[in-house]
């Protein structure tokens with residue numbers, strides 16, 4: 001359990017993080033999102049105890065990280081974006097060495113992490129020879145060495161090829177079943193695939209904190225249907241407005257098609273009402289030229305919430 005309570009951080013006169021609060025229970029994978037410079041890394045560094053808050057508190061399982069840093073940090077594993085690894089060491093030796101530092105039994109711990117992080121093929125290789133994906137796995141094994149209840153991952157898949165991305169994501173999903181995981185990322189599809197919840201920070205402030213589904217619905221409608229019709233656009237608009245589940249319709253000339261109109265139909269909830277719209281228009285005597293559908297994505301939400309700042 002992580003409790004971030006009214007946390008701020010100043011650098012000189014500049015406030016990088018401004019009165020941010022959230023709490024995360026065990027067994028949840030949460031995406032920390034925000035544009036460049038939003039304050040994500042600063043927030044994560046305060047949660048891990050690397051940076052003291054200027055105001056507010058961070059508690060890990062009820063332990064205040066400023067008052068009791070050693071005890072609180074014991075519960076946290078942190079994987080920075082570019083994890084510093086000893087390139088000249090063999091993977092197995094490196095993990096045994098880290099086990100020693102954390103007071104763990106390497107005979108037990110290293111084989112477990114080898115399995116959990118999919119390192120079997122590379123255990124006897126030099127770290128400097130590894131692909132970026134495999135280096136990330138070693139860094140993940142390092143972060144998991146003290147069996148942390150909380151795992152904090154900064155851009156875990158940055159710079160990986162699509163296969164490596166999928167591998168690392170599935171390891172994270174597995175790890176997240178029994179731990180609290182915070183993933184900072186620029187990749188919104190990553191949040192949709194591995195996180196159940198997203199926290200969005202913009203300009204140092206928390207602008208959203210909810211499940212991915214709630215976020216997608218938070219910008220009003222859940223999808224938009226674009227329809228190109230011939231005939232009287234305004235009449236077509238009135239007809240579509242009367243359909244159950246339609247939140248709103250706007251009409252305008254279709255770009256590059258002087259005689260046609262485009263209806264932009266906002267649809268509420270998850271109902272599939274495209275066939276109803278099409279049927280109604282055809283029955284109403286309108287010629288239908290095109291119909292396209294766009295489900296609101298996390299990207300739409302992200303832009304709406306962060307561009308206003």
Ligand SMILES: Nc1ncnc2c1ncn2[C@@H]1O[C@H](COP(=O)(O)OP(=O)(O)OP(=O)(O)O)[C@@H](O)[C@H]1O
Pocket residue numbers: 011016034035036037038039040041042043
């Ligand atoms: N040590 C520091 N001294 C002065 N300013 C800092 C320091 N660390 C961060 N900042 C500033 O605080 C703001 C937030 O930075 P932070 O690194 O937390 O953002 P971020 O959301 O992680 O961005 P990115 O996605 O680009 O990594 C930025 O304007 C940054 O320049």
